């Protein structure tokens with residue numbers, strides 16, 4: 001049986017409107033070449049902890065009033081971290097002063113992103129890849145052990161005499177390069193935000209608990225537009241009128257951005273382009289004198 005009265009006082013002071021109290025909120029990390037390390041927000045707020053001197057972890061905010069906490073993880077180890085695992089651990093109590101902390105249930109809603117991940121420039125959010133619901137270990141549960149081992153079993157281990165409920169989420173990162181940063185965010189929301197739903201049957205309060213990892217977005221690969229000139233007639237005593245041009249681009253190209261280049265030496269007239277689709281422009285042209293025809297196109301990602 002755990003004692004949580006001191007943390008109930010802490011949360012009362014932080015002007016939460018929610019009917020939950022935070023008992024445990026922490027993050028563990030481990031990689032092939034990084035020993036177990038953690039950053040504990042509750043019960044003891046440990047920020048900027050040196051974690052064996054191998055990572056820089058900061059907590060940008062303690063738990064916000066809208067139920068978010070964001071960890072910044074910098075790889076200061078001097079080496080690439082292989083097979084990085086991260087587990088977020090969330091132990092809330094719902095309306096415990098009215099009906100205790102051991103009357104609650106929890107179930108996986110879906111292992112998907114919350115509806116509104118936090119926008120972070122050049123970073124992409126990902127949902128957890130594993131989860132576990134269990135009693136932490138005060139009363140025979142295994143959740144804290146799973147958190148310590150960074151090995152979640154994708155199951156709800158609560159029995160009928162489960163006592164307390166806590167939840168965990170796991171993220172896997174194949175490679176965090178030397179000097180790179182990632183972010184991990186725990187979410188506690190009273191609106192459906194996917195993740196795990198924890199409910200109090202007496203007060204009928206429910207919270208959706210979730211975790212998000214934000215990793216660097218891969219660089220955008222820019223592909224230049226493709227210009228195809230079809231010239232069935234290459235030699236003629238009269239003007240050539242059957243030359244056509246088709247420009248395509250994987251992102252987009254505008255008719256106004258397809259031009260006859262200044263390096264063109266052929267004589268021409270009646271150059272005209274038409275927008276076929278967002279990614280295709282077709283043009284016609286009349287060739288009036290011998291020479292080279294050079295078409296220039298600028299695509300929407302401005303490759304050329």
Ligand SMILES: [Ca+2]
Pocket residue numbers: 093094095096099100101102103104200
């Ligand atoms: Ca309760």
Ligand SMILES: [Ca+2]
Pocket residue numbers: 023091092093101164165166
């Ligand atoms: Ca709990």
Ligand SMILES: [Ca+2]
Pocket residue numbers: 222223224225249250251252299300301303
């Ligand atoms: Ca392009």
